[in-house]
Amino acid sequence: MSTSPALQDIPKKYDPSKAEDKWYKFWNDSGFFHSEPDERESYTIVIPPPNVTGVLHMGHMLNNTIQDVLVRRARMQGYNACWVPGTDHASIATEAKVVNKLREEGITKADLTREEFLEHAWDWTHEHGGIILEQLKKLGASCDWERTRFTLEDDLYESVIDCFIELYERGYIYRGKRMINWDPEAQTALSDEEVIHREKQSKLYHVKYDIAGEDANVVIATTRPETILADTAVCVNPDDERYQDLIGKQAIIPMVERKVPIIADEYVDPEYGTGCLKITPAHDENDYQIGQKHELEIIDMLNRDGTLNEDARFYVGQDRFEARKSILKDLEQQERIVKVEEMSNKIGYSERTDTVIEPRLSLQWFCSMDKMAKPALENVMNDNVQFHPAKFKNSYRHWMENIRDWCISRQLWWGQRIPAWYFGEGAEEYVIAKTEDEALEKAREKSGRDLTKEDIHQDVDVLDTWFSSWLWPITVFDGIRNPDNEEINYYYPTNDLVTAPEIMFFWVARMIMSGYEFRGEKPFSNVYYTGIVRDSQRRKMSKSLGNSPDPLDLIDQYGADGVRVGMLFTSPAGNDLLFEENLCEQGRNFANKIWNAFRFLAMNMEESQDYSTKLKIDEDNLVDRWMLAKVHSTIKGIEEDFRKFRINEALKKIYSLIWDDFCDWYIELIKSDEQGANIPKERLERGLSIFEVLLKLLHPFMPFLTEEIWQLMRERKQDEAIIVAQWPAANEELIKDEDIALFASIQSMISSIRNIRAEFNVPQRADIALLIKAKNEDLVDSFQQNEWIFRKLQDIGSFEVAVDLEQPEASASAVVEGSEIFVPLEGLIDLEKERERIEKEINRLEGFLKSVNGKLNNEQFVENAPEDVVQRERDKKEDTETNLDKLRGILGELS
RNA sequence: GGGUGGUUAGCUCAGCUGGUUCAGAGCACCUGCCUUACAAGCAGGGGGUCACUGGUUCGAAUCCAGUACCACCCACCA
Numbered sequence: 001m002s003t004s005p006a007l008q009d010i011p012k013k014y015d016p017s018k019a020e021d022k023w024y025k026f027w028n029d030s031g032f033f034h035s036e037p038d039e040r041e042s043y044t045i046v047i048p049p050p051n052v053t054g055v056l057h058m059g060h061m062l063n064n065t066i067q068d069v070l071v072r073r074a075r076m077q078g079y080n081a082c083w084v085p086g087t088d089h090a091s092i093a094t095e096a097k098v099v100n101k102l103r104e105e106g107i108t109k110a111d112l113t114r115e116e117f118l119e120h121a122w123d124w125t126h127e128h129g130g131i132i133l134e135q136l137k138k139l140g141a142s143c144d145w146e147r148t149r150f151t152l153e154d155d156l157y158e159s160v161i162d163c164f165i166e167l168y169e170r171g172y173i174y175r176g177k178r179m180i181n182w183d184p185e186a187q188t189a190l191s192d193e194e195v196i197h198r199e200k201q202s203k204l205y206h207v208k209y210d211i212a213g214e215d216a217n218v219v220i221a222t223t224r225p226e227t228i229l230a231d232t233a234v235c236v237n238p239d240d241e242r243y244q245d246l247i248g249k250q251a252i253i254p255m256v257e258r259k260v261p262i263i264a265d266e267y268v269d270p271e272y273g274t275g276c277l278k279i280t281p282a283h284d285e286n287d288y289q290i291g292q293k294h295e296l297e298i299i300d301m302l303n304r305d306g307t308l309n310e311d312a313r314f315y316v317g318q319d320r321f322e323a324r325k326s327i328l329k330d331l332e333q334q335e336r337i338v339k340v341e342e343m344s345n346k347i348g349y350s351e352r353t354d355t356v357i358e359p360r361l362s363l364q365w366f367c368s369m370d371k372m373a374k375p376a377l378e379n380v381m382n383d384n385v386q387f388h389p390a391k392f393k394n395s396y397r398h399w400m401e402n403i404r405d406w407c408i409s410r411q412l413w414w415g416q417r418i419p420a421w422y423f424g425e426g427a428e429e430y431v432i433a434k435t436e437d438e439a440l441e442k443a444r445e446k447s448g449r450d451l452t453k454e455d456i457h458q459d460v461d462v463l464d465t466w467f468s469s470w471l472w473p474i475t476v477f478d479g480i481r482n483p484d485n486e487e488i489n490y491y492y493p494t495n496d497l498v499t500a501p502e503i504m505f506f507w508v509a510r511m512i513m514s515g516y517e518f519r520g521e522k523p524f525s526n527v528y529y530t531g532i533v534r535d536s537q538r539r540k541m542s543k544s545l546g547n548s549p550d551p552l553d554l555i556d557q558y559g560a561d562g563v564r565v566g567m568l569f570t571s572p573a574g575n576d577l578l579f580e581e582n583l584c585e586q587g588r589n590f591a592n593k594i595w596n597a598f599r600f601l602a603m604n605m606e607e608s609q610d611y612s613t614k615l616k617i618d619e620d621n622l623v624d625r626w627m628l629a630k631v632h633s634t635i636k637g638i639e640e641d642f643r644k645f646r647i648n649e650a651l652k653k654i655y656s657l658i659w660d661d662f663c664d665w666y667i668e669l670i671k672s673d674e675q676g677a678n679i680p681k682e683r684l685e686r687g688l689s690i691f692e693v694l695l696k697l698l699h700p701f702m703p704f705l706t707e708e709i710w711q712l713m714r715e716r717k718q719d720e721a722i723i724v725a726q727w728p729a730a731n732e733e734l735i736k737d738e739d740i741a742l743f744a745s746i747q748s749m750i751s752s753i754r755n756i757r758a759e760f761n762v763p764q765r766a767d768i769a770l771l772i773k774a775k776n777e778d779l780v781d782s783f784q785q786n787e788w789i790f791r792k793l794q795d796i797g798s799f800e801v802a803v804d805l806e807q808p809e810a811s812a813s814a815v816v817e818g819s820e821i822f823v824p825l826e827g828l829i830d831l832e833k834e835r836e837r838i839e840k841e842i843n844r845l846e847g848f849l850k851s852v853n854g855k856l857n858n859e860q861f862v863e864n865a866p867e868d869v870v871q872r873e874r875d876k877k878e879d880t881e882t883n884l885d886k887l888r889g890i891l892g893e894l895s
Numbered sequence: 896g897g898g899u900g901g902u903u904a905g906c907u908c909a910g911c912u913g914g915u916u917c918a919g920a921g922c923a924c925c926u927g928c929c930u931u932a933c934a935a936g937c938a939g940g941g942g943g944u945c946a947c948u949g950g951u952u953c954g955a956a957u958c959c960a961g962u963a964c965c966a967c968c969c970a971c972c973a
Contacts, residue, residue: 012933179971197970204973222973269972277973285971345973359971394899395968402970501968538966569921570908574900576966578907582922589935600932644911652909652920667932676931751939758927758939765930795930848916855914860953869914869954876916 010602010712014595016559019708024137027707032075032723033142035082037490043079044494045071046473046524047143048507051090052150053097053128056135058533058541058579059500061551062571065564066530067498068141069647072700074495075142076727082491084476085133085143089125089152091415091465092186092194092352098124098414114413114460121414125152138552140560140703142723149476151468152415159480160416160468161434163518168432172368173408175420175430179285180407182360184306184320185353188411189364191464192404193506195357197346206274206339207331209234212250212259218243219338221273223345224283225331226323229256229312230301233279235290238264240275254336255327256313263294285359302358304411320358365409365418365461372513373403379522385512388528388645389574392501399505408464415462423447423456430459470510473497473523480518488519497524500532501574528645531576533567538578554584561702562588568651568701590655591705594698597663598709601688604672604679611681613713615689622786624686626743627666628734630657631693635730638697654697662694665747669792688713693728742782745817750793752814756823759837760812760830767797768823773805775818775882783819807893813838815886818879831894838891842884849880 027033035042045067050060067083075081098121099109109117133148149156167173181190205225208217220234234251236243243262250259260279267290268277281291282300291298301312306320314330315323331337348357377400379385380393387393409418421439422430424447431446433439436453443456474480479488493515499508508527515523533541533548541548554563565587571577605611617624634657641650670687672679679687692713699706699722710722749772757764770790774780783790783801790796807813811824812834855861855873862870 013935220973224973267972273973284973286973287971289971346970391899392968398898398969505969532967572909575908580907580922583907585935586921589933592935593933596933596936598932603932640911646911649909649911656920663933664937671932754938755940761927764928764938844916852916855954858953862953864953865914872915880916 010599012596012599014559014592014705016561016591016704017556020138020140020555020560020704023704023707023711024140027142027721027723028145030721032721033083033144034146035080035144037486038080040078040080042491042495043071043074043077043081044084044491045082045496045498046084046476046494047086048497048499048503049086049088049149049151049469049472050132051093052087052125052130052132053090053094054087054132056132056139056551058548058551058567059530060132060136061139061563062530062533062567062577063498063500064136064139064141065567066528066647067496068139068564068703069568069700070496070498071142072703072723073642073727075723076696076699076725078726081142082147083141083143084147084149085136085141085145086147086149086472086476087129087133087151088465088469089150089414091410091412091462092183092188092190094121094125095412095414096186096353117413135552138555138560140564142703147476151465151472151475155478155481156468156471156475157416159471159475159478160463161419162480163471163514164416164419164463164467165432165434166518167367172372173365174368175363175365175427177361177363178366178407179288179359180362180364181348181350182304182358182362183350183353183355184302184304184358185355186350186412187304189360189362189407189409190350190357191407191466193466194351195348196351197348199344200347202343202345202347204273204341204343205328205331205337206341207254207278208336208338209254209278210252211246211262212252214249218246218251218262218276219274220276220278221341222278223343224324226308226315226320226327227280227283227301228254228278228327229308229314230280230282230299231258231260231278232281232291232297232299233260233294234262235265235268235277235279236262236275237268237270238266240268240270242270243276254331254334261294261296263290263296265290265293282361283359288359288361298361300361302360306355306358364407365420365463367406367408367467369403369406369513372517373400375516376400376509376512379516380512385522385524386526388526391574392504392527392529396504396509399509406464406467408467409459409461410464411460412462413460415465416468418459418461418463420459421456422459423449423451466506466510469507470514471518473511473515474518483519492519493522494524496526496528498528498530501529502532504529526645529574531571531574533577533579535579538576541579549579549581554581558584558588559591559704561591561705565590565651565655565701568648570648572648573645590659591702593659593663594702594705594709597658597667597691598712600667601679601684601691602712604684606678606681609681611688612685613688613692615693617686617690618683622739622743623666623669623789625736625739627661627690629736629740630661631690631728632730632732632734633740635697635728636732636735639730651701654694654701658694658698662690666690669789671792673792695722696725696728699723699725742786745819746783746786746789748816749814749819749821750790752816752821753794753823756812756814756825759833760825760828762825762828765795767795768825769798769808770794770796770800771805771808771811771822771824772801773807773820773822774801774803777803779819807890813890815841815883815890818882818886820886820890835891835894838887838894842887842891845880845884845887849877849884852877852880 071081071083181195183190202223204221204223206219206221208219210217231253246262247264249262251262252259279287279290281288281296281298299311301308303309308315308318308323310316315326350357380396419434420430420432423443431439431442433442439456440453444451473494477488477491478485479492511523515521535541535547539547563584566583569583617628634653637653638650670679670683695706695710707722772783774783780801780803787799808822808824810826810829811822812829813820813822852873856877
């Protein structure tokens with residue numbers, strides 16, 4: 001039962017700022033967000049954990065709005081809904097921020113011990129961490145905050161170490177000297193995925209090398225002339241006739257004057273450059289391979305920070321790019337540069353620091369991926385894990401089939417420290433252990449020596465951030481350390497994951513792998529890939545470009561619900577979203593529309609009475625039956641949309657149901673017959689009951705507005721809130737096509753009358769006479785029974801319906817599905833204009849009829865098309881011909 | 896170099912299983928309305944050769960092939 005809200009308290013405009021914080025607190029305090037395992041079926045989402053020190057941007061807004069829609073709907077459907085929030089320690093990004101901050105204070109990382117640095121990092125984390133989660137609350141995210149996790153918390157830390165040890169024991173993890181991607185700014189190794197390749201305009205320098213002992217030379221082409229200093233060979237294609245006589249001889253490296261062999265290898269493309277390649281095994285992946293094959297010397301000329309070291313012999317201490325300028329100048333002077341070509345090539349940049357990556361030979365830890373990739377690939381390809389949209393399966397497959405080992409060690413301090421303990425310098429002189437004591441014991445055993453704690457030391461490096469987040473769906477339920485605990489068994493596998501396609505390889509693929517490896521089970525059933533949020537110039541919204549609006553400003557301006565709707569409206573899965581603020585405006589306007597619909601219903605309530613909102617309709621009332629049919633066919637449609645993750649389509653259906661059907665037609669029709677009088681109680685109750693269904697359908701999309709209205713509509717009981725109201729079920733029996741069709745005819749007629757008024761400048765509120773020449777007797781009855789509908793929506797003096805009617809003189813007309821309507825407009829009508837109007841309609845229908853006849857006259861069509869399709873065409877033909885006949889008749893009368 | 900997607904109204908985009916008056920929504924535009932829920936609104940209206948060329952089909956915006964342009968992802972060619 002509801003009591004009438006105090007009318008004076010309902011303002012004309014919906015004010016989100018008044019409702020949002022209030023209801024968010026109410027939901028949270030009431031425990032609606034919290035989940036504990038129980039007998040219900042679970043519905044679980046784990047949040048893609050944002051960087052702990054990050055700030056909410058538009059991508060998060062989109063992503064988390066979608067998650068919230070899914071979770072809220074599941075909650076209303078009666079699932080035990082659990083959305084686990086949390087943050088990621090983001091090893092390299094956070095460490096970079098801390099280093100910067102310390103630098104501003106005049107402290108360099110090298111001045112600090114590991115422990116001191118970590119203290120600063122934790123301070124920073126506590127100061128800035130979690131801001132982003134607070135921002136998510138403004139958006140309305142219904143996360144279970146009691147479950148908030150951080151990837152560097154003790155138990156998650158321990159889980160990651162356990163996982164490392166386990167994988168080591170299974171033979172997946174190994175240590176090796178490999179060519180890796182080195183970030184000279186962060187001074188750490190990176191995985192292949194952390195390198196972004198960008199097309200850059202570069203110069204290709206053709207440099208002359210002398211041949212030892214001869215008065216001859218050879219020209220090589222390079223984009224990185226500074227690496228000449230570390231050349232240890234020159235290489236040509238063995239079949240290249242130009243260079244046959246050089247193979248086996250020696251070339252003299254410019255500047256350093258080092259004699260190096262001229263070797264032959266298939267790898268060299270004779271067509272490219274000069275067909276002659278310099279080999280720098282320490283600074284290029286391919287050169288390294290060739291170096292290994294030909295047993296070449298390796299000269300590493302770079303320091304960790306990208307400056308040149310003693311082995312370069314020249315420009316020592318200069319940065320690599322400075323050294324490039326220097327060497328070019330010197331080579332120029334020696335007249336060794338024969339040509340400079342403009343070219344574009346791809347250069348690798350660090351995803352985090354945006355500096356140019358150096359390939360570097362380095363001893364790192366790797367995780368072998370081949371075996372884990374198999375079930376992960378298979379179960380996506382067979383849709384055990386479904387991708388939405390499915391097109392991403394292709395790139396997933398391509399990546400999985402060509403997967404390379406994962407470099408998991410980082411030369412950083414902020415992260416899980418690698419549990420390797422060294423007791424000597426030899427390649428095998430280490431043990432993997434969780435604690436120092438255990439390590440000592442193992443080291444003693446392995447070495448056969450009586451070692452002490454002073455003899456062993458732990459690896460100083462930490463693990464890649466993604467080596468902890470790939471376990472996220474498991475570790476948030478403590479499923480690594482306690483693989484049989486109640487929570488992991490209840491919540492895992494989770495249901496849906498919502499994330500950006502850019503982290504498919506970083507994260508999604510690896511979670512699927514770790515899921516099968518550690519749980520023997522997928523981590524989630526569906527992956528919904530959102531698009532990238534771009535600005536109106538298609539640029540990715542980013543902080544550095546400054547083209548991203550502050551989401552909190554938008555929420556202030558349009559309300560969280562308005563922003564949510566705006567973001568979802570033009571955003572099907574996997575499609576980029578070109579964000580414009582007027583999308584939020586549309587959302588805000590929609591909120592206001594609903595607010596006013598509610599306000600109108602509330603205005604019609606008597607202070608003294610109670611109103612039931614139990615769903616009931618007047619079976620004898622076409623409008624009620626029609627509205628209910630519309631509601632149920634919409635529910636049916638959105639269920640289908642949700643099944644297919646077409647969330648924007650679901651929203652559009654609800655939008656149209658509320659605005660176009662409920663507000664524009666239904667509300668207009670339940671208005672009181674008397675000016676200024678309240679809607680009769682029972683009629684109002686029917687309207688309220690339908691309105692409640694609409695609110696429920698809308699709640700996942702616009703949680704604040706719907707809760708605000710819900711609470712205003714009824715006396716508050718502690719356990720009554722729309723957030724936990726029951727999701728409406730579609731009832732197919734109520735979708736009565738004949739009611740929808742009849743009402744649609746009436747709608748068309750009313751539109752025709754409005755059009756006539758507009759065309760002939762008849763004021764909307766001037767009385768007109770309406771004559772309907774119905775197509776048949778049944779329709780006469782239908783129209784007569786529903787005369788009130790016409791009268792409610794139009795000011796009508798006399799109203800007449802019959803099968804047989806004389807077309808009045810000087811009237812405007814229209815034909816709607818075989819029935820004619822006439823509006824006498826003596827003195828107002830311009831007959832010439834009316835003839836044009838009718839002729840235009842005749843032309844349109846003739847064109848249509850022609851295409852229908854084209855089909856029906858085609859024997860092939862009649863023979864081959866399904867019977868119902870042919871029948872439909874016949875019906876169209878008949879209907880159109882009828883309408884045309886009538887229009888021609890009308891036209892005849894006019895002339 | 897390999898892959899994926901896009902091209903529909905002035906703009907941003909829907910259009911799902913080929914067939915319903917299928918060519919649609921929002922914004923923008925034009926006209927008329929402060930009609931006692933809402934001007935953040937109501938009513939009416941204009942606007943499209945569905946990139947191009949072929950093909951499949953009784954029938955194509957929709958399926959196939961090619962072309963052009965655009966976007967994104969992946970890859971160790973100096």
